[in-house]
Amino acid sequence: MTASTARRWQFRQPSVIPGFGLALGVTLSWLFLIVLIPLSGLVWRTSALGWPAFWSLATDERTVNALRISFGTAFAAAAVNVVFGVILAWVLVRYKFPGKRIIDAVVDLPFALPTAVAGIALTAIYAPNGWIGSLLAPLGIKVAFTPLGIVIALVFVGLPFVVRTVQPIMEEIDKEVEEAAATLGATRFQTISRVLLPGLAPAVLTGFALAFARGVGEYGSVIFIAGNLPYVSEIAPLLIVIRLEEFNYPAATAIAAVMLIISFAMLLIINLIQAWSRRRYGYGA
């Protein structure tokens, strides 16, 4: 890589498997058809609004609240998932126990389950008269129909993203690295915090980004558990649907455009951090 970039940049490089031009062509046309054309339609509709109209729609108080709830809960859920996802992945990678395969398979369920089903099930459990909700109610903790409920739904849908991105990297960790740390006098805590986790950082960051992105876009499970109170527990995707049902297309496109911009900016930043840390840690060098 470094040798070729040092030379003049070349479009075509001889390789064992030729077809760079064809592959790139297919990739780009596919990306255009599936992703870029629909999104540019969105941008085009938004730009037709004109700046003042767009700004007033985007800064509408209900919209701002919906966006804050969407991004805030997605961030919180992704953060929770990082902690428990890493622990779960660790258990799956490091230990052998009966039923391990089943737990491994259960991790993928949120991928496959219709999110509405998840939403209804979570609501039933966390509602004030549900199994867990009835235990939390005396403590004054309300889960269902509050932002906390949204976070729980998003934790559910985002969990496999963290586990599945961290797991393969964890499997690659050489046991000798931990032993080396121990022989040098590092305690178990120091081995984990100074040796293992920093090595996992790029993968954890990827998992976080995926879980976060999934959380921002999630609709099905959230609308059942959120209660959907405007200004309190109404997420941006739901507000878009509401606006569409009111035939208020400009407002819907404006919210969608803001979401698009924020999401893109955040994912870009995460990707840059990741590229930096990967290079630093010598992956892909």
Added chain:
Amino acid sequence: MEVRVQNIRKEFGRFPALNDVSLDIRSGELIALLGPSGSGKTTLLRLIAGLESPTEGTVYFGEEDASKKTVQERNIGFVFQHYALFRHMTVLDNVSFGLKVRPGSRRPPAAEIRARALELLDLVQLSGLEKRYPAQLSGGQRQRVALARAMAVEPNVLLLDEPFGALDAQVRKELRRWLREIHDRTGHTTVFVTHDQDEALELADRVVVMSKGSIEQVGTPDEIYDTPNSPFVFGFIGESNIIPVRVENGQLWIEDRSIGLSAAGEPDGPAQLYFRPHDIELLDGCGGCIAGIVTVSRRVAGTRHVELDIGAANCKVEIELPPEKAATDKSRIAFRPTRWRLFRDVPNENRTPAQV
């Protein structure tokens, strides 16, 4: 520091990896654990390190019983075959890790840690590379970082597990010589594991030959090579020939021919004659010698390796000759071993354990 291993036994499940192994390692000594794979040499090293715990037996560091101590408390330096460097840390951070993780009371000030790490990098000839990451180094450089990292904690004993196993031959030779230099300069008690006899014989003060979870022989490289005390050591170290012979009235016989070697005091009966290809003298006539027909002749660097068919039970023998000595196919060569050992056919299990 002096390290004593006393009557160590280790089982993995039902599988015995070490049987009653005892070994005294002297302070400041460079000692090699040599054996084929599965001989228990790595297990013994890991037991000394505390990375495994013995099923039975004790490990002493000096006068202190180290068996109950954890790896962290033993203060050892361990170098792994595949380096096991921390890849998210620079070379400098790798080397200073052992000092940085010390509890506050025993941790030197940051500037001192840095100075010490740089000094070690200088010792392993990696000055100027302290800001690199392990991925940016060659295999030989990585192993030198690993050694510097292990030495940074001033270990009681330095343990190396096949330290040069993953490197190519050229680098391996260079690092071997260099490790000996480092050892002579720093004087750490050092134990290293290898399956490469050249490495063990060239590098170590003493060599411990292991097989099937037991120690076969302990001695200086000269002792191990010149006076192997068991058929295993004879066969494992260097090249060797084995000819079935018969002892009769203190003389050795191959079938019906006397070979002119006397074994006074040996009881009559069948035995195995062991000798090295280069420990022979050529004879002109044959009144008491081993004679054979040349089947293969190869020139290997400064010597000629000749395979002989000596007739007895179609037994193949290989000897080394000076290259100027012609050895055409089918020609007849007569020789007699100048240095040899006789081993009786005793089943392996009943052999008396090697004296340690």
